[in-house]
Amino acid sequence: MVFPQPLLDALRAAPATPAFEHAGRTVSRGELLELIGRLAGGMRAAGLGPGRAIAVRTSVTPEAFAAHIAAHALGCRVVGIRPGYPPGQLAHVLGMGADAVLVDPANATPELLAASKTALSLGPGATDLLAQPAGDQELTVTARPGDVAALTFTSGSTGRPKGCAITYAALSAHWAWQPRAWSPVAAAFARGFERYLLFGTLASMVVMEFLAPCLLGGGTAVIPEDDGRPLFPYAIERYGITGSIITVPRLTQMLDLLDKEPADVGSLRALMVSGSPIGPSRLAAAAGRLGPVVYQGYGATEAGNVAMLTPEHIAAGVLDSVGRPHPMVELSVRDEEGAELPAGRTGEIHVRSPYVMEGYWGEEEETRDTLRDGWLRTRDLGHVDEAGFLYLSGRSRDVIMVNAMVVYAGPIERVLAAHPDVAEAYVAGAPDEGTGEAVHAFVVPERGRRPDPDALTALVRAELGADSAPRTITTVPGVPVAPSGKPDKRALLDLPRGAL
Incomplete structure (x- = not known):
C-alpha cells in the first residue's frame, strides 16, 4: 500500500x-x-x-x-x-x-x-x-x-x-506509517501518544515520523499555544499530554523545573528522548522522576529511527544503550576496512532497512561514500552486544550536536579562518547542560592582530546559522599537536576557555 x-x-x-x-x-x-x-x-x-x-x-x-x-x-x-x-x-x-x-x-x-x-x-x-x-x-x-x-x-x-x-x-515500508506491521513495542508506543504534543517544524523527519503513530493509532495531535513558559513541563500539565518527543536539553530543563516548582505530569505515558545521547545517570533520574514512560531513540535523517530503548529496558537496568533495532532494521558494525566485527567489538555502525534514503540529492560523490551495497554508513561508532542492544561510543565524523541538530566543525573553522584577523581556527564540542553540546572555537591570530570574539561569532551566525555560533572563542598562540601529528582538540578543550 x-x-x-x-x-x-x-x-x-x-x-x-x-x-x-x-x-x-x-x-x-x-x-x-x-x-x-x-x-x-x-x-x-x-x-x-x-x-x-x-x-x-x-x-x-x-x-x-x-x-x-x-x-x-x-x-x-x-x-x-x-x-x-x-x-x-x-x-x-x-x-x-x-x-x-x-x-x-x-x-x-x-x-x-x-x-x-x-x-x-x-x-x-x-x-x-x-x-x-x-x-x-x-x-x-x-x-x-x-x-x-x-x-x-x-x-x-x-x-x-x-x-x-x-x-x-x-x-x-516505514515502521511509523504502516500500523499493520507495528511490532508490539511500536503499538504500545503509539497507544502512549493518545494526546501528542506537536511542536517544531514539519520539515523535520523526526517530527513527522513520531506524529504518524499518534494519528494512525487514533490519537490527537495537540499544537500548543505560547504562554511564555517552557513547553516541558507546563504544556504537559495544561493540555493533559500523554506523549511527545523531547531533546536532552529540554529534558534536563524539565527535570530542573520540576524540582523547583512541581507541575502535574502524571498524564505522561510515552516520552521519547531523541536528538543526542543521554547519559545513564540522567536517564535514570528521568525514569525515577517521571515513571516508566521514558524511551530513548537513535536514528538519523538518512535512516529514520533505527533503535529504541523502552521503559522495560530501563527498568531492567539497561541505561547506557540506545536500545534494540526495529524489526525491519539490520545493524552491522565494521572496522576501517569495512570488515564486519563480532558482538562486543567497536567500529562504525552501518544500517540497512527498507526506509533508508535513496541518496543525497545532487550529491553523487557523497552518496557513493555513504551508501555502499545497500548499507548506510552512519559515521557513528559503537558496538552491539550478544542481546542485540546497540551502544554508542563516539563519532567518526567531526560533528557537534547543538540543540539536537548536527553542526559540523569544518565549515565553522573555514568561516573563522577567512577573517583577516585570524591565521588558524579550530573548533570542538563540549558537553553543555543547556544545549546538549556547545561549540567552542580556538583561533590563532594574525601577527599584530587582536580578533574580536563578538565579531567572529556574528560572522559564523550570519554564514551558518545560530546553532553553529561558538559559545566561546579563545585566542591561543598556537595549537597543540597530538602524537598523530594532527591538531589535538582535546588538549584545546582542557584550556581555560573564553580568555583573550
Whole structure:
C-alpha cells in the first residue's frame, strides 16, 4: 500500500474523532481528510503531480500537515524548508528544482515567493489553496513507489544542507506509517501518544515520523499555544499530554523545573528522548522522576529511527544503550576496512532497512561514500552486544550536536579562518547542560592582530546559522599537536576557555 494511503484510510475509518487541537479549535479526522482533498485539488490545478516538486515553509498547523499529505497523495517531491536558514543556505535549498513554493502568511517572505513561478499559500498573499472548492474525500493516491517523496535536510560537510532523498517505496515500508506491521513495542508506543504534543517544524523527519503513530493509532495531535513558559513541563500539565518527543536539553530543563516548582505530569505515558545521547545517570533520574514512560531513540535523517530503548529496558537496568533495532532494521558494525566485527567489538555502525534514503540529492560523490551495497554508513561508532542492544561510543565524523541538530566543525573553522584577523581556527564540542553540546572555537591570530570574539561569532551566525555560533572563542598562540601529528582538540578543550 503506497504512502500516504494508510493514513487516508485511517482518517476515513473514524471521521468523527479529533485529529488535531490548535488555537482553541478541534479538527476532526473527517475535516482533515476533506482539507487534504481540497488542497490536493488546488495543487493539481497548479500543475503539480507525480514527479513534480513543491518547496514548503509553514508554521505547524493542521492545514500545513494537510498540505504535506496532499502533495504526497499527488506523488510530489516535498522539499521541507526548516526555519532559520541564512540566505545562502536558503538559496541552496530552494535551488533544488522546486516547481512550486507553498507558504503560509507567517512565512511569505519575498525570497520564498520569488523562488518559483508558482507561489501557493495557505491563506492570503498568493494563490490561496484554502479558498479552493471542497475536496474529494475519495482522493486517489497517484504516488509512484520509485519517485522521491521528500527531501529532508541535514547539514553537510561543506556547510550546505544536504537533501536526503526518501522515496515513496521507503515511506510505504516505514515502521511509523504502516500500523499493520507495528511490532508490539511500536503499538504500545503509539497507544502512549493518545494526546501528542506537536511542536517544531514539519520539515523535520523526526517530527513527522513520531506524529504518524499518534494519528494512525487514533490519537490527537495537540499544537500548543505560547504562554511564555517552557513547553516541558507546563504544556504537559495544561493540555493533559500523554506523549511527545523531547531533546536532552529540554529534558534536563524539565527535570530542573520540576524540582523547583512541581507541575502535574502524571498524564505522561510515552516520552521519547531523541536528538543526542543521554547519559545513564540522567536517564535514570528521568525514569525515577517521571515513571516508566521514558524511551530513548537513535536514528538519523538518512535512516529514520533505527533503535529504541523502552521503559522495560530501563527498568531492567539497561541505561547506557540506545536500545534494540526495529524489526525491519539490520545493524552491522565494521572496522576501517569495512570488515564486519563480532558482538562486543567497536567500529562504525552501518544500517540497512527498507526506509533508508535513496541518496543525497545532487550529491553523487557523497552518496557513493555513504551508501555502499545497500548499507548506510552512519559515521557513528559503537558496538552491539550478544542481546542485540546497540551502544554508542563516539563519532567518526567531526560533528557537534547543538540543540539536537548536527553542526559540523569544518565549515565553522573555514568561516573563522577567512577573517583577516585570524591565521588558524579550530573548533570542538563540549558537553553543555543547556544545549546538549556547545561549540567552542580556538583561533590563532594574525601577527599584530587582536580578533574580536563578538565579531567572529556574528560572522559564523550570519554564514551558518545560530546553532553553529561558538559559545566561546579563545585566542591561543598556537595549537597543540597530538602524537598523530594532527591538531589535538582535546588538549584545546582542557584550556581555560573564553580568555583573550
